[in-house]
Amino acid sequence: MAYRENTLTFNSICILLENLETLLKQYQTPGTKLTKERFRMCQQERFQQWNEHYNAAILRDGQSALAALSLLFPDLRQDRVCSLKEHTLGGVLAKALGMGELGLSQLRNWRLTEDDLGSTFERELRKRVTSRAFCVKF
Secondary structure, three states, X not given: OOOOXXXXXXXXXXXXXXXXXXXXXXXXXXXXXXXXXXXHHHHHHHHHHHHHHHHHHHHHHOHHHHHHHHHHOHHHOOOXXXXXXXXXXXXXXXXXOOOHHHHHHHHHOHHHXXXXXXXXXXXXXXXXXXXXXXXXXX
């Protein structure tokens, strides 16, 4: 199947990622003359050139293209809003996985355990997976 040059394809996204990875390797090479400021500028230039080339395709493909690019480059989205804080996230996870009131309480009060939210979630999930694994009848 032949693609038009300005069609946004998986391959075109991979080429961008490969170019950015090559630039990163150049920056990380011992003895490089590429400064951090110049590295950031080159990254931005490469992405802007790619974006200018594929902008029409991104706009034409709409939501799916923007969603894929947002997952790959969340820091480039100026309009993104991160309003889901740890307390709320703990509640959402507990409800989504049916952890009940005890799980909800543990995840919402994760700061009391001297862990982070991820560790607390993992510990609570392991408790439930382990206890249910022994209840399976053959």
